[in-house]
Amino acid sequence: MTDPPLVQRALALERELGFERSCIREVGLLLHVLAAQRGRTRVGELGTGCGVGAAWIVSALPPTVPFVTVELDETRARAAAGLFADDENVTVLQGDWHELMPREAPFDLLFLDSGKQHPGVDGADVVGLLAPGATILMDDLTPKLPDADPVREFWLNHPQIAALEILTTPETAAIVGTVNGRTGKAGTAS
Ligand SMILES: C[S@@+](CC[C@H](N)C(=O)[O-])C[C@H]1O[C@@H](n2cnc3c(N)ncnc32)[C@H](O)[C@@H]1O
Numbered sequence: 001m002t003d004p005p006l007v008q009r010a011l012a013l014e015r016e017l018g019f020e021r022s023c024i025r026e027v028g029l030l031l032h033v034l035a036a037q038r039g040r041t042r043v044g045e046l047g048t049g050c051g052v053g054a055a056w057i058v059s060a061l062p063p064t065v066p067f068v069t070v071e072l073d074e075t076r077a078r079a080a081a082g083l084f085a086d087d088e089n090v091t092v093l094q095g096d097w098h099e100l101m102p103r104e105a106p107f108d109l110l111f112l113d114s115g116k117q118h119p120g121v122d123g124a125d126v127v128g129l130l131a132p133g134a135t136i137l138m139d140d141l142t143p144k145l146p147d148a149d150p151v152r153e154f155w156l157n158h159p160q161i162a163a164l165e166i167l168t169t170p171e172t173a174a175i176v177g178t179v180n181g182r183t184g185k186a187g188t189a190s
Pocket residue numbers: 021022023045046047048049050051052053054070071072073076095096097098113114115
C-alpha cells in the first residue's frame with residue numbers, strides 16, 4: 001500500500017523538526033493492520049513523537065473510535081496536535097504518560113513507545129492501561145541480543161499476557177501481545 005496522506009504529512013513534520021525516532025514503516029504498517037481490526041473501541045499511544053505512528057493508526061481507525069496519544073516534549077506535542085486538529089476523535093496530550101494516561105484508560109490497542117526499557121519500574125502501570133483482550137505493541141527491539149533483556153523477560157513471561165517477538169526487518173524486532181480476556185481486568189491475578 002502507499003503511505004496514507006496523514007502519514008505523509010507526519011513524515012514531513014518529522015523532517016521539519018529534525019526528529020529521528022519515529023517508528024519505521026514496517027511498524028507503521030503493523031499498527032495500521034492492528035488499528036483496522038473489527039471491534040476497536042479505544043486506542044492509545046505512549047510517546048507521540050511527531051505523530052508518525054499515530055498517523056498510521058488514525059488512518060486505519062473508524063472515524064468514531066477515540067485515539068489518545070501523549071508526548072512529553074512541548075514542541076513535538078504541539079506539532080502533532082496540529083497534525084490531527086481536524087479530527088475530533090484524536091487527542092494529543094502534552095505531559096508525562098504516567099500522570100495523564102490512567103484517566104484515559106482502558107485501551108484495547110496500545111502502542112508502547114516511551115519508557116519501555118524499564119518494565120521493572122513501570123511495566124505494571126502499562127499493563128494497568130489495558131482492557132481485557134487488549135493488544136499491545138512495542139518496537140525497537142534488537143533481535144538476538146546475547147544477554148538477558150528485562151523488556152523481553154517482562155512482556156514475554158507476563159502471566160496475563162500472551163506475547164511473541166516478531167521481526168519487523170532482519171535487524172529490528174517488535175513484541176506484540178494480548179491480554180487474556182478470560183482472567184478479567186489486566187494486572188489482577190486470575
Ligand atoms: C520513539 S519516540 C515516539 C515515536 C512515535 N511513537 C512514532 O511512532 O512516530 C518516543 C517519544 O516519547 C516521548 N516520551 C519520553 N518519555 C515520555 C513520557 N514519560 N511521557 C510521554 N512521552 C514521553 C519522547 O519525548 C519521544 O518523543
